[in-house]
Amino acid sequence: MKNWLIVLCALLGLQSVSANAANAFDHSAWNALLQQNVHLLEGGKASQVDYQAFADNEAALNAYLKALEGVSQSEFDAWPKEDQLAFLINAYNAWTVSFILTKWPDLKSIKDLGSFFSSPWSKEFVPLLGETRSLDNIEHTLIRGSDRYNDPRIHFAVNCASIGCPALANIAFQGDNLDSLLETQTELFLADSSRNRLNGKKLELSSIFKWYREDFEKGWKGYNSLEAFIHNYASAMSLPESVKTDLSNEKVDIKFLSYDWDSEQETIRPIR
Structure with missing residues (x-):
């Protein structure tokens, strides 16, 4: 029953991107998946992603991704920049998890999803804001390439599914928690003496x-x-x-x- 509630929550996001009065888009479905399947270690300095649990409940993840896909460029452009950036960070992280699941459990590194000629991050498979994009496009064009955001702390928020990258937060980014969560993730990453x-x-x-x-x-x-x-x-x-x-x-x-x-x-x- 709990899994179906998550799916329902994501589907409701398709009908309205204003489901949460405090934010332009309701990421509660992604938040629920993170809470269930991302386990914090060392006080949050690292995290352990339960990809098998994500695979077992892939319908809920796909419903959330479909909700993201339903947002038009014009809707996105009308949001405050905090909501825009939260949306892009969550999209990057959720699609990265989905990407891993395409070969799970038969891979050791996300690099296994690329080829000799191209990296996995350059593969165009993400339907977002009216285009089919790559993870690189989300990070380097939509986020870093926009003068609107100019926040280096995003590097501790987007997660590349590797040991060397900052921990995946088990809380979804929202417009109203963006600054505080970016600050927390930055401090945790810098406090990790292994990095x-x-x-x-x-x-x-x-x-x-x-x-x-x-x-x-x-x-x-x-x-x-x-x-x-x-x-x-x-x-x-x-x-x-x-x-x-x-x-x-x-x-x-x-x-x-x-x-x-x-x-x-x-x-x-x-x-x-």
Whole structure:
């Protein structure tokens, strides 16, 4: 009965994108799926995605994806930017889960869904806002490519289904929780010493900061350098005052860590 309630909730989203009075689109169906199938570890620094449970209840996921597909470009454009960004983040994450399920359980990494000539993120299979898009298009064109958002914290919200990426939150993004949830996800990622840490006097950071460094230097909240962004989250990383001073002066030695594309940790079904 519970599963059918989730399906019904998603189908209702097809009829009205204003089901939730506080938000432009009601993502409660996705929220319910996340709550059931994403298990937080280490206080939220990591998460374990129960893909088998998602597969067992794929009808509910497909109903939510159909609801996303039903939103037109004109409807989307009329929303506040917070609702737009929440919608795009959820779409990316939900379609990534759906993508994994196309070969589940016979894959070790999301990279197995690509080919020698193209990455899985460039495959066009997502019907969204009137076009068939790739995951890259959602992230790099709709989100990063729009001057409307300019929020580097999105890199800790979109989930690429790999060990190296930030944890998938078990709460759906909504317009009214966007800022607080982005902040939480950013702090949790930076607090994870397996991905970001101080090693002696050297700051070792995730390769995310190397690949998308320009996003952290575009002036969000006045931060025009990666060092300034990291300084803002020095407490989350438990950095000493001496390092904070060096960050302020942009005199910190930064090394970028290798990225783990393996999805094995994410796909283990938790014991219940």
